Amino acid sequence: METCTTLASRIQSLECSACGKPHFAFALQRVSECCQMPLLAVYDLHEPLSKASICQADGSMWRYQELLPLLHEENRVSLGEGFTPILNLQNLAARYDLRSLVLKDEGQNPTGSFKARGLSMAISKAKELGVQGCIVPTAGNAGVAMAAYCAKAGMRAVVAMPRHTPQAFRDECYWYGAEVQLIDGLINDCAAWVRQTNANGELLDVSTLKEPYRIEGKKTMGYEIAEQLGWQLPDVILYPAGGGTGLIGIWKAFREMKALGWLDPEVKLPRMVAVQAANCCPLIETYLGRQANSQQYVGQPTIANGLAVPRPLGEPLMLEVLRESQGTALSITDEQMVEGMRELGRLEGLFVAPEGAAVWMAARQLLSTGWLRPDEQILLLNTGSGQKYLENVAGQY
Ligand SMILES: *Cc1c(COP(=O)(O)O)cnc(C)c1O
């Protein structure tokens, strides 16, 4: 493989997402000490950095190494994650009379979902900081990805997932040598088990937004969207939001690129759409003003396992993205997701996760209400492959 000049990470500090208090970036951090809220990495974006610094020879998310928090390349734990293709869905576009409908296919990542990006980043940082093992509550994909990267790093992996999670997720964790705990309930119940089991903090808890590294891996989707579309951005991006790292991360990337001068200062950033499952849609309820926040929300299981996150810690950050981008949020039923899977399969040859199907169905709904116009460029984020969900949709093709 061709190599690139290793350039230093531009990371400067970590900032409390609630109050802005800076935290030291060169030691292991979890949530902010002031507000117990997510920490976000801050980089030096003023010192000129040209787009030419992107490592073209690296066909993974690590091509943006200077804008990632890893300090030493030898700590990189990589299985080739990221730089996934943006596919042109011309058949669906023709059927629905759309000018441009594209899909970034995160199902092509190692372990079959975009969780690979975040866990590659987090396990690399864990290795760099001398962590011996990691633990995670998961709806499925994050656990599988963590297990794979921990195996690669020679680290202990403990995964807690709901008992109803399809067998394929569980089995793949075992194949990577992880310890798996099945829990009655949803991911928040798994999180409670993790807190109890890991009360002494022996393992690094890589729960969504409870450490500042996974989101940095996820944000590379934003860099890729810009680079792959020739430094233009689509009009609208639809994202299936669980904990929300992708939504928050992509928006963070856009802001960083603006500060770096990589985007035209006049460029209009995309409207960001958060899509959830009707069975578990805490963000929608808050967005529509039906509750003050999701701290007491009770969700039900959905075939889109990754969306069953009843009380996301990053809710305020997601709402900020929706507001700043003039986006919106809506929910899709499990039945609609199956219909979307069928349509993407039959017309585009794509076997997407129910989460990915949900964003297509959301686009259809927003087109029907006029919020989306057929002449806009629409980007769907398919966050995972359908393979591991067969059990959830058995026989419904
Ligand atoms: C985890 C997951 C999501 C939700 O991602 P968040 O970062 O939690 O918002 C969406 N789709 C799939 C396939 C997932 O595994």
Ligand SMILES: [Zn+2]
């Ligand atoms: Zn704070």
